[in-house]
Amino acid sequence: MxxxxxxxxxxxxxxxxxxxxxxxxxxxxxxxxxxxxxxxxxxxxxxxxxxxxxxxxxxxxxxxxxxxxxxxxxxxxxxxxxxxxxxxxxxxxxxxxxxxxxxxxxxxxxxxxxxxxEPVAVDVGRSGDRAFMNVATGGFGTEVTVNTNPKLKRLLGGAAYFITGLGRFSELEPVPIRLRGPDLDWEGKLLVLAVGNARQAGGGHVLCPDAVLDDGLLDIGVLPDVPEDQQSEAISALMTHGMQAVKDAALYWRVPWVEIEAPKGIYVNLDGEPTHATHHRFEVEPRRLKLHLPESTSLLTSSEHGSK
CATH class of the missing domain: 3.40.50.10330 (Probable inorganic polyphosphate/atp-NAD kinase; domain 1)
Incomplete structure (x- = not known):
């Protein structure tokens, strides 16, 4: 061959x-x-x-x-x-x-x-004319990613995001939004938003712990606003241990598309590309691309994967 x-x-x-x-x-x-x-x-x-x-x-x-x-x-x-x-x-x-x-x-x-x-067919997320493979984030985590000093990232790696986050708790402001999709219509204030084709973003934060790349769906994770005296604790837990650490407060959906309306606008980080807008639409393109993954990956539902 x-x-x-x-x-x-x-x-x-x-x-x-x-x-x-x-x-x-x-x-x-x-x-x-x-x-x-x-x-x-x-x-x-x-x-x-x-x-x-x-x-x-x-x-x-x-x-x-x-x-x-x-x-x-x-x-x-x-x-x-x-x-x-x-x-x-x-x-x-x-x-x-x-x-x-x-x-x-x-x-x-x-x-x-x-x-x-052997490469396997996987889904690709899309927002407007931009495709993404991993996780789009909004809210506090995105502010941290956007504002983390590049020199600090070079020195400390992923830990730089955590340190920057600790220093920005005083700026934490919940974002009013509305989410709409199939069997989804939620309105409220959020601290963190994740739209996941895969699972983690922002330097190791597992925001969509059950996401897989070949199910034709996006995983939507939201940490809604909590009482002010609990905000720093909730964000710290999420940044340290992921969305599972705040699962009692978090909301979770799986949908082929979602529209986000934010009257005051919201920063969304799309695999490293931050954008600010009052309206975002995310959708999935099932099995759009072939991807090389290790046999041990947990991001596939299909078992038809291996070496050539």
């Missing part, structure tokens, strides 16, 4: 990463065809991914953080009739998607998942 052709779309800051260079060399020695394209400026990852899809590259591998994964995803899905699968090498601060999917953080292991497993 002819070897698959793979292309890594690598974040420019990782061009000199010796561990990655060693991983590529080792996997090439096993006979795998791997090319590398390095980004230079904003938008390159999406452009390179779309170009690869048009050229018929079998697997396009996002080498970077969650933002790079999102850019490559959007480049792939914009190509009508494209058949390229997505792989992930986690090189970012939080690597939320890779962690929730069980993709190895060790770079050769992640690369081997991308080139040695």
């Amino acid at each position: 002819m070897a698959r052709k793979s292309r890594i779309i690598l974040h420019g800051k990782q061009a000199a990463n010796q561990e990655l260079r060693d991983a590529v060399a080792a996997v090439r020695e096993d006979g795998h065809q791997i090319e590398v394209r390095v980004t230079w400026e904003a938008g390159d990852a999406g452009l390179f991914a779309a170009q690869a899809a048009k050229e018929g590259v079998d697997t396009v591998i996002a080498g970077g953080g969650d933002g790079t994964v999102n850019e490559v995803l959007n480049g792939l899905v914009q190509v009508e009739g494209g058949s390229s699968a997505l792989g992930v090498i986690p090189l970012g601060t939080a690597n939320d998607f890779a962690r929730s999917a069980g993709i190895p953080l060790q770079l050769e292991g992640a690369l081997r998942v991308a080139v040695e497993t």
Whole structure:
């Protein structure tokens, strides 16, 4: 059987990463065809991914953080009739998607998942003209992500989000919104919103603990407003242990689409792309893309997955 052709779309800051260079060399020695394209400026990852899809590259591998994964995803899905699968090498601060999917953080292991497993068809979330693979967030967690200092992220990794959050409790303000979808009509004030195709965001916060990538649904998680003297405790518990830590107060739905109306506007972080608006619509495109995942992943309902 002819070897698959793979292309890594690598974040420019990782061009000199010796561990990655060693991983590529080792996997090439096993006979795998791997090319590398390095980004230079904003938008390159999406452009390179779309170009690869048009050229018929079998697997396009996002080498970077969650933002790079999102850019490559959007480049792939914009190509009508494209058949390229997505792989992930986690090189970012939080690597939320890779962690929730069980993709190895060790770079050769992640690369081997991308080139040695059979890709599986997975859902893709969409908001307007933007696709997302992981979790869109709104409310306090999004404010933290948007305002976390990049230098602090480089020094402390995912812990930077937690430290920033601790320092912003005094700015906590519940957001009035209305959610509408199939069998869903809820109105109230919230502290945290999550729209999940996958499970975690913001540096390891598991906001949609039961989400899977192949059920044709989005998982909606909401932490509604709580009495003011309980707000900091609730947010701290969520940031430390995820939505499960506040499950008695949290609300949860599974829907193919949801519309969010926020009279005062709400920040929504879409896999690293923050936007502010009074209206957001999210929907799922079932089985829109093929993705390379480890056999041990918990993000699939299907058992038809394994190595080639």
